[in-house]
Amino acid sequence: MDYLSEALRAMERDGLKRALRPLTPLGPTRALFNGRELTLFCTNNYLGLTHHPLVVKKAREALETYGAGSGAARLVSGHTPLHEALEEAIARFKGCARALVFPSGYMANIAAISALAGRGDVVFCDRLCHASLLDGCRLSGAKIVRFRHNDPTSLRELLARHPGHRRLLVTEGVFSMDGDTAPLAELHALAEEFSLGLVVDDAHGTAVLGPGGKGTTAAQGVPPQGLVLTGTLSKALGSLGGFIAGDTVLVDYVINRARPFLFTTALPPASAAAALAALEVVEGRPEILNLLWENIDRMHRGLAAAGFAGAKTSPIMPLVLGSPERALRVAERMLDRGYCVPAIRPPSVPQGTARLRITVSAAHTGEEIDGFLTALNEAMEGER
Ligand SMILES: Cc1ncc(COP(=O)(O)O)c(C=O)c1O
Structure with a gap:
């Protein structure tokens, strides 16, 4: 060694x-x-929700009622009423028909992409996409084509050069290391024009951007219907876990086909309860988002004054x-x-x-x- x-x-x-x-x-x-x-x-x-009193209280109650772990995979005996309630809340929040939660955002991404694409397919992925998205592309076995960061023109050129059986477009809402947002309206239009499935990982935009924190798609007026939205419960929502949200047929398919869903133990009930409470806070007290944006503005102004300017988009x-x-x-x-x-x-x-x-x-x-x-x-x- x-x-x-x-x-x-x-x-x-x-x-x-x-x-x-x-x-x-x-x-x-x-x-x-x-x-x-x-x-x-x-x-x-x-949003500082890791320590919010309601989030902590609901997690503690779930721990006492449901125990520390889920005990099995979701399709065995790990699916509790809390998981069900959380999925309903995420679907409502995102304006989608259904949602499905995972033990992490990483798993939600590898599950979504590896279920939706396979050998003979082509996945077009932004060059700066997070490791979990790229790993999902690799796991799928599809051909991976990386387009220039946030550049629909680069994507259009590559689409013409890479035909395939089924084609999927993968991007982030807010990019994790740069904080900039994807041009989702343009990417969505390209996806429609070329009949591509569109996966948007909004790990950093969920409960941050858009009206009521509904995310980057909502911020840019892109309707959720037909999209594959993924995200995490571990960032603005202060808990642990990830999700896929979309149409009923998408979620049913992922439940049946995604190995990172089928072959792992369910998210612990306390994490589900914490995320559910966090969503309740965001929906019930949307002014918490104003506090965040005031702080973003303060930091941005300070950085700009010191000559370290960057985009103020997240x-x-x-x-x-x-x-x-x-x-x-x-x-x-x-x-x-x-x-x-x-x-x-x-x-x-x-x-x-x-x-x-x-x-x-x-x-x-x-x-x-x-x-x-x-x-x-x-x-x-x-x-x-
Ligand atoms: C863009 C993006 N997607 C997915 C993830 C993974 O989420 P989780 O930490 O819940 O596994 C991250 C976390 O670093 C991320 O930045």
């Missing part, structure tokens, strides 16, 4: 080795690390620094100043685009954001 240590040494040398860091959460935006309190500007907890604001070493250096200086915003390096992002992925939550205070901006200015000294 010498090759393992050799590979790890090479990663260390290139600034690409990862190591786990135990953080003890103190709330949605704060944690203890090595006895020091840190403010987090790196989570996907965009809570994700990347500060691209180039080399892994440079990103690690700035992240370490931020840690010294009490802010957790780890360096994101290849293969999570393309070569030469290592970055700080700054994320904002509705739970941040204005003072926390201002403190972060001051620290960032100091940490970037000599790096501009």
